[in-house]
Amino acid sequence: RNARLYGTIEQLAVTDELTGLFNRRGFFQLGEREFEGSLRFNRPLAALMFDIDHFKRVNDTRGHPAGDQVLRLLADCFRQNTRGIDVAGRYGGEEFALLMPETLLPGAVQIAERLRQSVAGLSIPICPVNGDSSTVDIHITVSIGVAALLPDVPSLAVLLERTDQALYRAKTSGRNRVVVWEKSAPCMP
Numbered sequence: 001r002n003a004r005l006y007g008t009i010e011q012l013a014v015t016d017e018l019t020g021l022f023n024r025r026g027f028f029q030l031g032e033r034e035f036e037g038s039l040r041f042n043r044p045l046a047a048l049m050f051d052i053d054h055f056k057r058v059n060d061t062r063g064h065p066a067g068d069q070v071l072r073l074l075a076d077c078f079r080q081n082t083r084g085i086d087v088a089g090r091y092g093g094e095e096f097a098l099l100m101p102e103t104l105l106p107g108a109v110q111i112a113e114r115l116r117q118s119v120a121g122l123s124i125p126i127c128p129v130n131g132d133s134s135t136v137d138i139h140i141t142v143s144i145g146v147a148a149l150l151p152d153v154p155s156l157a158v159l160l161e162r163t164d165q166a167l168y169r170a171k172t173s174g175r176n177r178v179v180v181w182e183k184s185a186p187c188m189p
Contacts, residue, residue, distance in 0.1 A: 031099050
């Protein structure tokens with residue numbers, strides 16, 4: 001019984017309670033292992049970072065329970081559209097990260113686009129905040145940044161920083177799009 005309890009506590013320490021994905025701590029713990037393995041064995045690794053477009057509007061107009069529902073359904077969408085070896089985590093607020101071992105950049109872009117389209121196709125039933133019993137379907141979109149492990153990437157933190165820079169460009173260039181990190185692209189301010 002103690003071993004089961006310890007296992008449960010360990011799992012809770014690395015899992016985001018709302019989405020069931022890895023929390024930031026769990027994502028980095030497993031992500032560091034994947035990164036080191038990719039370096040050691042010269043294997044491909046790609047990273048995606050997602051941000052829900054205009055998520056604040058959902059919370060402001062529909063309430064925080066609606067925002068929580070959006071986050072849960074988005075996590076379900078990730079689980080349905082990724083492989084068991086991929087590492088998905090809630091990076092912060094409405095930001096999510098995905099590490100894809102054994103994935104080259106073209107494949108990562110293809111997966112990112114498939115995820116973007118899947119999210120855009122979601123119809124999320126939300127109960128109105130005014131107490132009316134009928135539900136309203138809302139739709140969300142995500143902006144996605146993509147980067148791949150290159151010889152000049154010394155750490156997981158640098159890979160994720162590049163992914164975040166690409167995400168920032170996706171958001172500033174119109175949202176609801178996939179952008180790949182490029183060396184010549186300007187960095188975030």
